[in-house]
Amino acid sequence: MSDSDKQMLELLEEWSTLFIDNAKYQRLICKECMVGVTVGFIGKHLKKKHGVKMDMANKVEKHIRASHWGWVDCLGLKPEDGKRAQEGLDVFDGIRCKFCRNFNSRSVVEVEEHWKLMGHGEMKGCSIEAVPMQSWVGREGKRPELWVVEKEEREKDCQVQKGHTEEFGDWQLEIIKEGLKRVGLGDEWVVA
Numbered sequence: 001m002s003d004s005d006k007q008m009l010e011l012l013e014e015w016s017t018l019f020i021d022n023a024k025y026q027r028l029i030c031k032e033c034m035v036g037v038t039v040g041f042i043g044k045h046l047k048k049k050h051g052v053k054m055d056m057a058n059k060v061e062k063h064i065r066a067s068h069w070g071w072v073d074c075l076g077l078k079p080e081d082g083k084r085a086q087e088g089l090d091v092f093d094g095i096r097c098k099f100c101r102n103f104n105s106r107s108v109v110e111v112e113e114h115w116k117l118m119g120h121g122e123m124k125g126c127s128i129e130a131v132p133m134q135s136w137v138g139r140e141g142k143r144p145e146l147w148v149v150e151k152e153e154r155e156k157d158c159q160v161q162k163g164h165t166e167e168f169g170d171w172q173l174e175i176i177k178e179g180l181k182r183v184g185l186g187d188e189w190v191v192a
Contacts, residue, residue: 012063020088025079026071027136028064029088036089036136039065040073078136081148086134094133094146098126104133104146
């Protein structure tokens, strides 16, 4: 092996360390961006998000693909709600339908429309519940791409005293909604 081949291999190995393997869901988690990428999109991710030239990005993708040859570029795989957070992915605030607990979103309006559409009955009190979420694409994920992670993962970071975490999301969202209505912004907002 020539010196230039050795240097290229070292460079490819160095780029490969940017990612954490998530074998269960066949994703590579970018440590810097905190997003999950399928093997077939590594090159595009490196070019778009990290400014790597396409030729080099393709070489890195080819190198990574060689060590993940059994992985399938399946975009539909995601963890079930309520499981542990996936290592390396951002955990962020989201909301879900408090009645069925199967409708995850970042938009209050979207959850309220779901409530009415599904016929969950009269909306008494708060129809939404604040929950910690993840997505392969981060905070910008669309509704079907979101999943809820178990609350224990988030409680470590929570500033609320232990025992008050269940109430935290509901009362905070109600106060925010009331405040937005008072200043004329209505309730079409997205959780930040």
